[in-house]
Amino acid sequence: MPTFNADQLLSIAVQVLEGAGVPPADAAVVAAELRDANLVGHDSHGVMRLVQYVQMIDDGFVKPGGEFEVLRDAPAFAVADAHFNLGQVAATRALEIAREKARAVGTATVMVRNCNHVGRLGSYTHRAALDGFAAQMAVNSPGPGGVAAFGGIDKKLGTSPISMAVPAAGDAFVLDMTTSATAEGKLRVAFQKGERVADGLIIDGEGNPSTDPGDFYKDPPGAILPLGGPLLGHKGYGLSVMLDMFCGVLSGSGVARDDLPRGANGVWLTLLDIEQFLPKGEYDGWVARYIEHIKSSRRMPGVDEILLPGEIEQRRSKQRALEGVPIPEETWRQIRETAERLGVELAP
Numbered sequence: 313m314p315t316f317n318a319d320q321l322l323s324i325a326v327q328v329l330e331g332a333g334v335p336p337a338d339a340a341v342v343a344a345e346l347r348d349a350n351l352v353g354h355d356s357h358g359v360m361r362l363v364q365y366v367q368m369i370d371d372g373f374v375k376p377g378g379e380f381e382v383l384r385d386a387p388a389f390a391v392a393d394a395h396f397n398l399g400q401v402a403a404t405r406a407l408e409i410a411r412e413k414a415r416a417v418g419t420a421t422v423m424v425r426n427c428n429h430v431g432r433l434g435s436y437t438h439r440a441a442l443d444g445f446a447a448q449m450a451v452n453s454p455g456p457g458g459v460a461a462f463g464g465i466d467k468k469l470g471t472s473p474i475s476m477a478v479p480a481a482g483d484a485f486v487l488d489m490t491t492s493a494t495a496e497g498k499l500r501v502a503f504q505k506g507e508r509v510a511d512g513l514i515i516d517g518e519g520n521p522s523t524d525p526g527d528f529y530k531d532p533p534g535a536i537l538p539l540g541g542p543l544l545g546h547k548g549y550g551l552s553v554m555l556d557m558f559c560g561v562l563s564g565s566g567v568a569r570d571d572l573p574r575g576a577n578g579v580w581l582t583l584l585d586i587e588q589f590l591p592k593g594e595y596d597g598w599v600a601r602y603i604e605h606i607k608s609s610r611r612m613p614g615v616d617e618i619l620l621p622g623e624i625e626q627r628r629s630k631q632r633a634l635e636g637v638p639i640p641e642e643t644w645r646q647i648r649e650t651a652e653r654l655g656v657e658l659a660p
């Protein structure tokens with residue numbers, strides 16, 4: 313498998329995006345998000361997305377350089393229209409606005425409609441946490457879904473992820489998870505590698521349990537199960553329905569529905585400026601004791617350490633920064649093919 317370092321990944325992504333007509337400043341933002349997703353180990357949200365993004369630009373769905381228009385503006389909230397620019401650019405702007413407002417009045421919520429795929433939510437909440445905020449971000453996916461409703465067979469809902477992050481011990485706790493049993497991108501990675509997926513993640517087109525990611529793409533198509541799988545999926549399903557309401561309806565983006573175009577995100581971002589809620593020393597004291605409390609647990613056989621949310625990504629990021637990021641042959645072939653089509657001679 314070809315292996316790239318962080319700078320090479322960034323450079324590849326910038327070249328492809330600029331080749332597809334993305335303004336350089338925006339290409340740099342998106343490329344950094346893709347690189348960082350690879351670094352933390354979420355390859356499903358890394359440079360493999362370049363192929364999809366370029367296709368979406370070609371199809372006219374993604375509109376590079378689209379204006380970030382603030383439609384409603386108040387001290388503690390804003391509603392914006394990203395006019396289908398690349399989602400990472402819009403989410404980065406939303407984060408800047410939320411930061412300014414939350415610093416000024418303690419808390420702020422920013423909703424974004426017509427925003428394309430923002431990538432990995434934990435990237436934005438993590439950055440906010442490192443700046444002293446408690447952050448929550450969630451997105452829905454208007455349009456046809458990939459996830460079954462609890463008890464259903466058909467694809468009805470998006471994988472609607474939610475992330476929450478807070479500062480902790482010099483870094484942050486970062487929860488970042490889909491409300492489905494798996495992210496769709498992870499199925500695509502398994503499919504491209506020719507691997508099977510774990511039990512309880514997907515069903516085939518007739519509703520039978522399956523571990524073959526190919527079943528998801530067949531006709532009749534299979535579906536991803538809601539988080540919790542066959543037994544506890546009512547919880548993931550319930551969360552997903554609520555995120556369609558918060559992220560989709562309140563942002564004005566739209567909800568999971570077969571007659572709406574697919575591919576965008578409705579964004580809900582809320583920040584709380586922690587020091588306006590309690591003194592920093594008090595906050596840090598609570599968190600330090602909490603980490604001790606969790607980490608001191610007796611462990612199941614085969615478990616070396618209890619990890620906190622986000623810790624696995626933080627460790628992988630350090631490791632991959634040293635060792636590089638292996639990119640599957642098929643992903644690399646598709647990226648090169650896309651670059652060639654754009655007339656870009658990739659110089660990593």
Ligand SMILES: NC(=O)c1ccc[n+]([C@@H]2O[C@H](COP(=O)([O-])OP(=O)(O)OC[C@H]3O[C@@H](n4cnc5c(N)ncnc54)[C@H](O)[C@@H]3O)[C@@H](O)[C@H]2O)c1
Nearest residue numbers: 430431432433471473486487488489490495619620621622
């Ligand atoms: N923009 C979009 O439309 C979209 C849609 C779906 C998913 N996503 C992104 O896909 C990514 C993958 O989501 P996922 O649900 O597959 O993530 P995941 O299942 O790998 O991780 C979920 C959470 O569990 C934590 N975790 C993992 N292993 C752990 C362990 N052993 N102990 C303690 N905590 C642990 C992680 O830190 C993370 O916070 C996310 O970054 C999400 O934002 C984006």
